[in-house]
Structure formats: C-alpha cells, structure tokens
Amino acid sequence: EDKVVQSPLSLxxxxxxxxxxxxxxxxTNFRSLLWYKQEKKAPTFLFMLTSSGxxxxxxxxxxxxxxxxxxxxxxxxxxxxxxSAIYLCAVEQGSARQLTFGSGTQLTVLP
Amino acid sequence: EAGVAQSPRYKIIEKRQxxxxxxxxxxxxxxxxxxxxxxxxxxxxxxxxxxxxxxDDSQLPKDRFSAERLKGVDSTLKIQPAKLEDSAVYLCASSxxxxxxxxxxxxxxxxxxxxxx
Numbered sequence: 001e002d003k004v005v006q007s008p009l010s011l012x013x014x015x016x017x018x019x020x021x022x023x024x025x026x027x028t029n030f031r032s033l034l035w036y037k038q039e040k041k042a043p044t045f046l047f048m049l050t051s052s053g054x055x056x057x058x059x060x061x062x063x064x065x066x067x068x069x070x071x072x073x074x075x076x077x078x079x080x081x082x083x084s085a086i087y088l089c090a091v092e093q094g095s096a097r098q099l100t101f102g103s104g105t106q107l108t109v110l111p
Numbered sequence: 112e113a114g115v116a117q118s119p120r121y122k123i124i125e126k127r128q129x130x131x132x133x134x135x136x137x138x139x140x141x142x143x144x145x146x147x148x149x150x151x152x153x154x155x156x157x158x159x160x161x162x163x164x165x166x167d168d169s170q171l172p173k174d175r176f177s178a179e180r181l182k183g184v185d186s187t188l189k190i191q192p193a194k195l196e197d198s199a200v201y202l203c204a205s206s207x208x209x210x211x212x213x214x215x216x217x218x219x220x221x222x223x224x225x226x227x228x
Contacts, residue, residue: 101153
C-alpha cells in the first residue's frame with residue numbers, strides 16, 4: 001500500500017525560529033514530490049521536486065528530496081506568524097499523475 | 112483567471128440524508144479531481160475525470176457515493192445516504208490534463224465542509 005508519512009504532526013515555534021518538516025514515502029511509480037501550504041482553505045502549491053539532491057528555494061522556504069532514502073524535508077527560516085498553516089507533502093504517481101498526500105504538519109508560529 | 116468554484120461552502124445534514132456538491136473547474140482544464148479531507152488527515156482522492164470520462168474511481172465508496180461530469184466541464188459529487196464518518200471537507204481540483212507535458216499542477220477550490228449529525 002502506498003504511504004506518505006509526515007512528522008512531526010504539529011509544531012509550535014516563536015517568530016524568527018527555523019523549522020524542519022519531514023516527509024517519507026513508500027509508493028509505486030514515483031514521479032515527483034510536492035509540498036503544499038494549507039491555511040483555512042484550499043491547499044496552495046509551494047514546491048515540486050523530481051530529482052535527488054536538488055534544493056528548491058523560494059524566499060525563506062527551501063526543500064530537498066532524497067530519492068535513495070525516500071524522504072524530503074521542508075525548511076522554513078526566520079519564521080513569521082503568517083507561516084502558521086498545515087504543510088502537506090504529496091507524491092505524484094503513475095501515468096494518471098495522481099497525488100497521495102501525507103497527513104500534514106500543523107505549524108503554529110507565535111509572535 | 113477565475114479559480115475553481117465550489118458550492119455550497121458549508122452543509123449540515125442528518126445521517127441517512129442525501130447531499131450533492133458542485134464544482135466548476137478552471138476554464139480549459141481537462142482533468143478534474145474530487146478529494147475527501149477528514150479532519151487531521153491529508154486529502155484523499157475519490158475520483159479523477161479526464162473530460163467526461165472516469166480515469167480512476169478506485170477509492171470512491173460506490174455503494175453511497177456517485178460523481179458525474181456529463182459535459183466534461185462542471186461536476187457533481189453525491190452522497191446517498193450519508194453516514195457520520197462522511198463528515199469532512201470535500202475538495203475539488205482541476206488541471207490542464209494529466210497527459211500534458213511538464214508539471215500537471217492541480218488547482219484546488221475552497222472546498223465544501225460537510226457535517227453529518
């Protein structure tokens with residue numbers, strides 16, 4: 001059975017802290033790994049990674065994929081209260097390019 | 112560019128009642144997805160359409176759930192009869208097409224929050 005596991009389930013930090021969110025996966029027909037941010041509405045796309053060792057950066061957010069060890073991390077530096085959200089990891093699979101999501105990490109950034 | 116539209120935004124029903132959700136994807140998007148997101152979990156794919164055909168409905172509980180996309184544009188998802196465990200947010204997403212080249216970005220609608228009492 002395909003699995004995407006995220007840790008920790010929740011995290012509370014203070015503004016300015018750096019956080020690392022983890023995602024491990026065991027799936028068939030891997031195509032890519034994606035990170036989404038979900039506030040009290042629909043998930044919004046952050047990153048897509050397809051190759052190992054490629055670090056994607058967007059401002060204070062960065063992510064790495066390790067296809068050998070089957071995991072990815074999402075780093076957020078200098079956190080702000082606006083970063084408070086659920087961060088979802090998803091794996092795109094197969095010819096139909098379907099997404100299998102993890103349960104998410106609830107990040108709370110306190111002022 | 113208008114996003115994915117869903118209605119209603121909220122629905123409260125009693126168990127054994129029926130309910131229907133509507134989704135209008137982004138114009139020109141061939142692929143449409145329905146997801147169920149139970150509180151504390153990630154979205155789970157229920158059904159995927161390509162135009163008006165079903166690509167995958169292996170995780171759709173077909174004894175009570177049905178979905179259609181008759182004209183290949185908007186779609187409805189129905190639950191009949193509803194159970195307590197169907198309480199969740201139902202997300203609709205669309206993409207240009209899973210056969211397209213490059214990244215098949217899925218754009219999500221705001222969701223319908225269903226509460227079954």
